[in-house]
Amino acid sequence: MKSQIKSIGLASPGKPIQQEMICRFMQKAHSLDARESRKLSFVYRKSGIAQRYSVLKDFNYINPQDFEFFPKNESLEPFPDTLSRMDVFKRTAPILAIEAIKNCLAKSDVEAGQITHLVLISCTGMYAPGVEMDIINSMGLPNTVERYAIHFMGCYAAFNGIKLADRICKSDQSANVLVVGVELCTIHFQKEYNEDNILANALFGDGAAAVLVQAGDGRMQIEKYQSNIIPDGAADMAWSIGNFGFQMKLSKYVPSLLERGIKRFAEGLEQKFSLSEINHFAIHPGGKQILSKIETAFGINEGQNGHAHEVLKNFGNMSSVTILYVLESVLNDSSIKGKVLAMGFGPGLTLESLLIEKP
Numbered sequence: 001m002k003s004q005i006k007s008i009g010l011a012s013p014g015k016p017i018q019q020e021m022i023c024r025f026m027q028k029a030h031s032l033d034a035r036e037s038r039k040l041s042f043v044y045r046k047s048g049i050a051q052r053y054s055v056l057k058d059f060n061y062i063n064p065q066d067f068e069f070f071p072k073n074e075s076l077e078p079f080p081d082t083l084s085r086m087d088v089f090k091r092t093a094p095i096l097a098i099e100a101i102k103n104c105l106a107k108s109d110v111e112a113g114q115i116t117h118l119v120l121i122s123c124t125g126m127y128a129p130g131v132e133m134d135i136i137n138s139m140g141l142p143n144t145v146e147r148y149a150i151h152f153m154g155c156y157a158a159f160n161g162i163k164l165a166d167r168i169c170k171s172d173q174s175a176n177v178l179v180v181g182v183e184l185c186t187i188h189f190q191k192e193y194n195e196d197n198i199l200a201n202a203l204f205g206d207g208a209a210a211v212l213v214q215a216g217d218g219r220m221q222i223e224k225y226q227s228n229i230i231p232d233g234a235a236d237m238a239w240s241i242g243n244f245g246f247q248m249k250l251s252k253y254v255p256s257l258l259e260r261g262i263k264r265f266a267e268g269l270e271q272k273f274s275l276s277e278i279n280h281f282a283i284h285p286g287g288k289q290i291l292s293k294i295e296t297a298f299g300i301n302e303g304q305n306g307h308a309h310e311v312l313k314n315f316g317n318m319s320s321v322t323i324l325y326v327l328e329s330v331l332n333d334s335s336i337k338g339k340v341l342a343m344g345f346g347p348g349l350t351l352e353s354l355l356i357e358k359p
Contacts, residue, residue, distance in 0.1 A: 009104025017060055053205050085188060118178050123319055181208060183318050225354045
């Protein structure tokens with residue numbers, strides 16, 4: 001028997017912050033002159049993002065006296081260390097994750113006490129006992145629940161969570177598997193003005209999502225999946241732990257690398273998924289250029305991947321959580337029927353593909 005995505009719940013922290021306001025914060029934080037400020041404004045205007053969310057209110061302000069997390073001075077010194085950022089994660093990530101779970105279960109006939117397996121996904125924070133234990137204790141999940149944690153895999157990690165849930169359901173058809181992603185990307189803001197930080201600061205936002213997976217027929221059937229690795233892109237996308245938060249390596253060459261990789265794997269993807277028969281796509285919106293390059297590689301138009309563009313516009317890139325927002329939009333779109341190919345990518349350079357079907 002196949003597995004199904006029964007329901008998806010989302011959660012965003014606070015109110016949306018306009019991309020223009022974040023740009024003004026960055027111009028001030030980087031101490032940019034007028035020329036460099038204009039360059040940065042151009043990057044933000046062309047990002048395809050209108051707004052994002054953050055657990056930190058500071059990005060709403062340009063006056064340091066209004067800051068709550070960063071030091072109240074223009075140099076932002078002493079710059080927050082990794083410990084202080086993990087304190088924010090430990091305090092806020094469970095709250096956001098629980099909100100997403102409640103929204104997910106409210107759309108189903110499953111109660112918290114019926115969850116048999118819990119899969120926690122995050123690459124922006126970790127501690128032990130982790131977010132999953134806070135979820136179990138706060139929501140009254142059974143003390144027999146099996147729990148798993150997928151950490152530090154980046155933007156494609158949700159695919160691994162769904163694949164794990166699928167395999168659990170195929171081995172135990174009575175399982176109710178809850179896959180929960182929570183990413184607080186913005187707590188890792190880096191003020192050094194370089195290409196990696198410019199791109200990361202312009203793209204990433206915070207969010208959480210929960211997915212209920214069961215055996216049986218439903219609104220979104222899990223059909224097939226596949227992993228591909230582009231080894232020559234390993235140095236272009238990376239994620240490491242530094243003294244002042246987690247540090248992103250995000251090369252401007254990633255979109256082109258992904259386009260070439262998809263073309264290289266085209267024959268295998270056709271054999272696995274019958275690409276030529278698929279009309280709808282759900283591609284991880286890692287950035288506007290990434291969506292454009294992948295659409296070109298597949299020979300599809302923006303409309304066939306429209307939900308990804310909308311999620312990018314309204315939420316930015318929330319790392320592993322982002323594809324779950326896209327799938328939630330696809331799930332609720334009554335005009336989409338038949339096969340949908342979802343795709344994500346991250347450090348490795350790794351491509352994850354997931355074929356789903358909406359009856």
